[in-house]
Amino acid sequence: MATDPSPNDELLKLRDAIDAIDTQVLQLISERARHAHRIGEIKQGNIYRPEREAQVLRRLADDNPGPLPPQAVKTVFREIMSACLALEQPLTVAFLGPVGTFSESAARRHFGAAPTFQPMATIDDVFRAVESGNASYGVVPVENSTEGAVGRTLDMLLSTTQMLCGEVMLRVEQNLMTRDTPLNEIRCVYSHAQSLAQCHEWLNRNLPGVPVVAVASNAEAAIRASEEERAAAIAGQAAADAYGLKILAANIEDDPANTTRFLVLGEHDAGPSGRDKTSIIFTVQNKAGAVVSLLQPLAEEGVSMTKLQSRPVRGFGSGGWQYVFYVDVEGHQHDPAVARALSRIRAEAGSLKVLGSYPVSVNNS
Numbered sequence: 001m002a003t004d005p006s007p008n009d010e011l012l013k014l015r016d017a018i019d020a021i022d023t024q025v026l027q028l029i030s031e032r033a034r035h036a037h038r039i040g041e042i043k044q045g046n047i048y049r050p051e052r053e054a055q056v057l058r059r060l061a062d063d064n065p066g067p068l069p070p071q072a073v074k075t076v077f078r079e080i081m082s083a084c085l086a087l088e089q090p091l092t093v094a095f096l097g098p099v100g101t102f103s104e105s106a107a108r109r110h111f112g113a114a115p116t117f118q119p120m121a122t123i124d125d126v127f128r129a130v131e132s133g134n135a136s137y138g139v140v141p142v143e144n145s146t147e148g149a150v151g152r153t154l155d156m157l158l159s160t161t162q163m164l165c166g167e168v169m170l171r172v173e174q175n176l177m178t179r180d181t182p183l184n185e186i187r188c189v190y191s192h193a194q195s196l197a198q199c200h201e202w203l204n205r206n207l208p209g210v211p212v213v214a215v216a217s218n219a220e221a222a223i224r225a226s227e228e229e230r231a232a233a234i235a236g237q238a239a240a241d242a243y244g245l246k247i248l249a250a251n252i253e254d255d256p257a258n259t260t261r262f263l264v265l266g267e268h269d270a271g272p273s274g275r276d277k278t279s280i281i282f283t284v285q286n287k288a289g290a291v292v293s294l295l296q297p298l299a300e301e302g303v304s305m306t307k308l309q310s311r312p313v314r315g316f317g318s319g320g321w322q323y324v325f326y327v328d329v330e331g332h333q334h335d336p337a338v339a340r341a342l343s344r345i346r347a348e349a350g351s352l353k354v355l356g357s358y359p360v361s362v363n364n365s
């Protein structure tokens with residue numbers, strides 16, 4: 001066991017000082033929890049306020065005097081808020097499982113450690129869990145910076161009765177992991193198709209000719225690698241931890257900025273936080289100029305688009321194709337410019353669904 005080299009006076013004094021500070025910090029956190037509890041009594045109905053939580057984290061990151069990095073400050077206060085909220089309203093959060101997926105990491109990043117986290121087998125099941133009230137919130141992937149849209153999430157957004165109340169941007173770091181098999185003895189690599197695509201070049205360089213097998217999730221890949229000899233998985237650190245695998249090569253994604261965006265679903269959206277996004281879906285007849293004229297109000301009202309994605313409407317392939325457009329804009333639907341642009345689009349589009357307004361991912365703001 002390591003011991004301190006030679007506990008000198010200064011070290012002992014510093015530890016005493018830290019003990020005294022910790023006692024004060026604990027008293028302050030407890031006082032904070034009592035205030036949060038009182039707020040919970042005053043509020044009617046749902047207590048969770050994503051916009052308030054985003055504001056708290058942004059303000060503290062801005063005011064951070066150092067030496068802790070802003071991300072560390074956010075992590076600490078994320079957990080304090082998570083514990084305070086849990087006193088009033090224990091949350092259940094459904095995510096695309098199994099345990100160890102990036103969706104779970106995103107859910108924990110967003111809600112902290114206090115909720116009960118529920119792994120679901122499919123994206124559809126996450127939506128159903130929230131729609132049926134079995135989960136208070138759900139977290140699903142929607143797009144990746146290397147591989148693009150997650151089609152099933154887009155399809156489900158079309159019909160869901162739920163709203164968006166948050167987004168999480170997660171830097172996705174992929175790792176090659178095995179039970180204990182060295183690189184040159186690997187005979188098969190399992191992962192989700194998206195992750196295999198994100199590591200395409202690395203696999204060609206380092207495991208040429210070794211078969212790759214797409215499975216339902218990275219965590220499922222990790223389970224297989226933990227059960228099969230000479231098999232490897234590509235997955236996140238959380239999956240290696242959950243299934244007892246050793247990381248042979250870390251950060252093997254081809255794009256060092258590889259990021260996945262996740263959406264948080266619930267029965268309400270969020271109030272204005274000062275830095276928000278609004279997600280909408282509209283349908284357009286496939287005729288010349290229709291899309292341009294629908295997007296015109298955004299340009300004229302000075303509202304920036306952060307995403308534009310189209311998908312053919314199912315069942316319209318053989319006759320005239322119809323398209324559904326997924327658009328994210330900067331700002332809250334209650335901002336006057338956004339509200340004006342939305343009402344102009346509503347007047348012109350075949351249909352318009354506002355999925356909700358929510359704070360821009362706190363990791364990026």
Ligand SMILES: C=C(O[C@@H]1C=C(C(=O)O)C=C[C@H]1O)C(=O)O
Binds near residue numbers: 052081
């Ligand atoms: C205390 C409140 O309720 C909840 C807890 C929060 C906190 O601990 O800071 C913040 C927002 C809410 O999710 C509040 O609305 O201020």
